[in-house]
Structures are given as C-alpha cells and as structure tokens.
Amino acid sequence: MADNAVRKVRDDIENGIVAGEFAPGSRLDEVTLSKRFGVSRTPVREALMQLSATGAVELRPRRGAIVVDHSPQRVYEMFEVMAELEGLAGSLAARRCTASDRAALSAAHERCRASAEAGGTDAYYYDNEEFHHAIYAASHSGFLAEQCGALHRRLRPYRRLQLRVQNRLRASFDEHEQIVKAILAGDEEAARARLRAHVVVQGDRFGDLLSAFAERARP
Amino acid sequence: MADNAVRKVRDDIENGIVAGEFAPGSRLDEVTLSKRFGVSRTPVREALMQLSATGAVELRPRRGAIVVDHSPQRVYEMFEVMAELEGLAGSLAARRCTASDRAALSAAHERCRASAEAGGTDAYYYDNEEFHHAIYAASHSGFLAEQCGALHRRLRPYRRLQLRVQNRLRASFDEHEQIVKAILAGDEEAARARLRAHVVVQGDRFGDLLSAFAERARP
DNA sequence: CACCCAGCTCTTGTATACACGGCTTCGGAG
DNA sequence: CTCCGAAGCCGTGTATACAAGAGCTGGGTG
Incomplete structure (x- = not known):
C-alpha cells in the first residue's frame, strides 16, 4: 500500500x-x-x-x-533486458511522438546538456532519468512505460555507480544527442538501435560495471 | 509467502x-x-x-x-512488450543453446505437434507453455527468463481465449516450426523476428483479440 | 571423540483488537 | 427543491497476541 x-x-x-x-x-x-x-x-x-x-x-x-545478491552477471542480464525495452520505447516514440512529446524530450535533453557542462554527476543523473522517462511517455504505451520505469528504478543504484566513471557522463550525453535526433526524425530503427546501444553494458562499460562492484564491496 | x-x-x-x-x-x-x-x-x-x-x-x-480493467489497448501493449522480450530470448537462445537445450526444445515442439494433431486446445495450450519456457531457459539469462515467465503468466487468460479461434492452433504450430528451425540453425535474427511475429498481436489476430473480449463480456 | 536425537528458543504465519480516514446519509438552510 | 455540511458508519491501516515450524544447543550413545 x-x-x-x-x-x-x-x-x-x-x-x-x-x-x-x-x-x-x-x-x-x-x-x-x-x-x-x-x-x-x-x-x-x-x-x-x-x-x-x-x-x-x-x-x-x-x-x-x-x-538478494545481485551478481555482476545478473546485473548485466538486467541491463540487457532494459536495453531491449528501451529500444522498443524509442522505436515507438519515433513513430508516435506528438508535438508536446517532442518539446518535452528536447527540454529534458537541454537540461541534461546544462548539467553535463556544469559537470555535476548528481544533477546529470537526475536529468538523465527525466530524459528517459520522456522517451517512455512518448512511446504512448502505458504498459511499456510502467515496465521501463520499474526496471529503471531497480537498476538505479548501478547506473549511479557507472556514471562516476571518467568521461562516461560526456559519452552518455553524446549518445542522447543521437537518440534525440533519431526520434525527432521519426527513424524508428535508428532510435531503437541507438537506445539499445546506450543502455546495454558492453565493451569498456562491462569493465566499469565490475570495478563499480569492487568499489561497492569496500566499506 | x-x-x-x-x-x-x-x-x-x-x-x-x-x-x-x-x-x-x-x-x-x-x-x-x-x-x-x-x-x-x-x-x-x-x-x-x-x-x-x-x-x-x-x-x-x-x-x-x-x-483492474484490462482494456484491449492495454492487452495489446502487453503483447507488444512480450513479443520484444521473447524475441530477445529467441535471439539469445539461438546463440547460446546447448545440446540439452536443443533436445528440450525439440521435445517440447514434438509434444506440441502431437497435441495439435489431436486437436485439443487445452492440451496444446499446456504444451505451448512448455515450449516457450524451453526457449526462456535456452536463453541462459535468468533474469530474462523470470520476466518472460511473469508476463507469460499474466497474459495466460488472453492467450487461452485466442487459441479458440479457428485455425489459430495450426498457425501457431507452423510458426513454432520456423522458430525451432531458426534457433537450431543458430540464426539469431531470424529467431528474433519469428518469435516477435509469433507473439505480437497484429493483422487478423487483433480482430480475434477484440472478439475474445466481446465473448468474455457475456455471462 | 563424533554423531544423532530431543527439547527449547526464536522467528515467522495467522488471528483478533484497536484507531483513523473516507464515504454516505440525513438534516438544515438558502 | 437543491445544495452544503456534519455526524455516523464502514472499511482499511496498524498493533498486539497466539500458534506452529525451523534451527540450535546440549546431552547421551555408539
């Protein structure tokens, strides 16, 4: 309750x-x-x-x-599923977003730009959340938005740890830029692919995840 | 609990x-x-x-x-998300399935064949569930398997109603055939696409969904 | 000396009692 | 006649009491 x-x-x-x-x-x-x-x-x-x-x-x-003990593998699996759902949300958003959705998405993106340039990871973290929620809303699928929100929330602590990695903040914002472009252009497949790549843990980011775990293990 | x-x-x-x-x-x-x-x-x-x-x-x-009142639109959205997750599971299964996974999948498929030919929708319904769970297991992603299982369960009543539609049972089995082939061949993209198409509600099946709702509304 | 069994204790699962908030209805006033 | 308000009732939210199962400890025995 x-x-x-x-x-x-x-x-x-x-x-x-x-x-x-x-x-x-x-x-x-x-x-x-x-x-x-x-x-x-x-x-x-x-x-x-x-x-x-x-x-x-x-x-x-x-x-x-x-x-529960979230092993790195399990967290990786969660990000994998999250990437898929976000990709779907991006694809639907590219197809369905209205004028007000576009405005909200752009506004959230600009707030991310401001906090990224200011360099505060905490502020960026919050604006980043708003950005993703704007995409969920633009998908116009209430159920998908709920599922994404729930998973997003569940992964919150790990995402926070990952943002601390050097340059990840800047890279994240650059990826946002591409995502916004694809959605506003109505390019479903590009939006899906870029969101998926943005969320999934691959390449260097897998090492970042492991190091974040190692850091958290310490008192 | x-x-x-x-x-x-x-x-x-x-x-x-x-x-x-x-x-x-x-x-x-x-x-x-x-x-x-x-x-x-x-x-x-x-x-x-x-x-x-x-x-x-x-x-x-x-x-x-x-x-809760599941509107047809909401059920459609749920199937949409389910299709995406099943597609991911199929893609991972095509890449990762072991010999025992292949055997389990084939066995579940053969059971589906038997009950499809016998014509019992209830038996097929049960075997169909086993078939999909075999794919979840073959994905070797514990979290994905859990999510798929939960959503599958949630959609159970609607899937059951849909199977009553004439010829849907046979069509479902034929789709399974293609899915099994793709997974056993290790074709990730084909497995993903075919599972997605198998699950999502599109074309005639949307009408089936609506009629199932209409039927359920009666006492 | 090690292993097993019995009793105890501690914790969870269930029931019941109490408190607080919302809904409804009845009465009065405009 | 209609609308507003207050009080009572109903139902949820919380606390506490009771029951039962799981784990632990201590003693006895092989």
Missing part, C-alpha cells in the same frame, strides 16, 4: 540495501526492523513483501527475508 | 478474476473475502498485495482493491 508507514519502511530498507548497510545475503529480521523503525511487524512484513515483488529481497517461507 | 493460506487465497482470487466471477472494476472487500475463504484478514491482505504486484488488481490507499 502506498500508505505512509509501509512506504516509509520500504524506502528506508531499500536505501539501506543500496547504501550497503544491509549486505547482500544478510537476513532481515522482522522484529529487529520493526523496533528500529518504531512500527509494528505488520507494516514491516508488507514492506518486505513489496521489496520481494520488486526483486530487492528474497522471501523464503518460514525462513525470513534475505537481501 | 509462498505459504499455504495466502497462496491459496491468491490463487482463488486470481481464478475468480479470470473466470469472471470478480468483474473488472469491482471492489474486493477484505472482510468479505476473508469470510468467504474462512481465513483472517491478514492473509487476504497479503494475497491482495501480491496480486497488486503482478498487476491483477489495483490497490488505492484507504480505498481498497479493485480488479
């Missing part, structure tokens, strides 16, 4: 997982969490179930919840 | 939705459901949350759960 208590608990646990406070494989005890957050076990249980649904934790019957 | 009570309640509600007992847009009252299934509100709540996670119902804060 998007209610107050359970939402708060869910977000707190999620943040704790991303921050490394709850290590992968560690047990999440319901009573410990409830005492920690000052609520009863009920909202904690519901939060854990929601996290289980989004794949952040694994619930084993009668044995509690453990933080 | 794959526990006994909540799993049973969840499956019962899901079946009720598919069977049309719970009409789209209708309210699912927690106390009514709990009395009906002879359990307390707690497992009912958890079941509803799981159904909300899989998209079968919508949970509005403080206002209860309602059965």
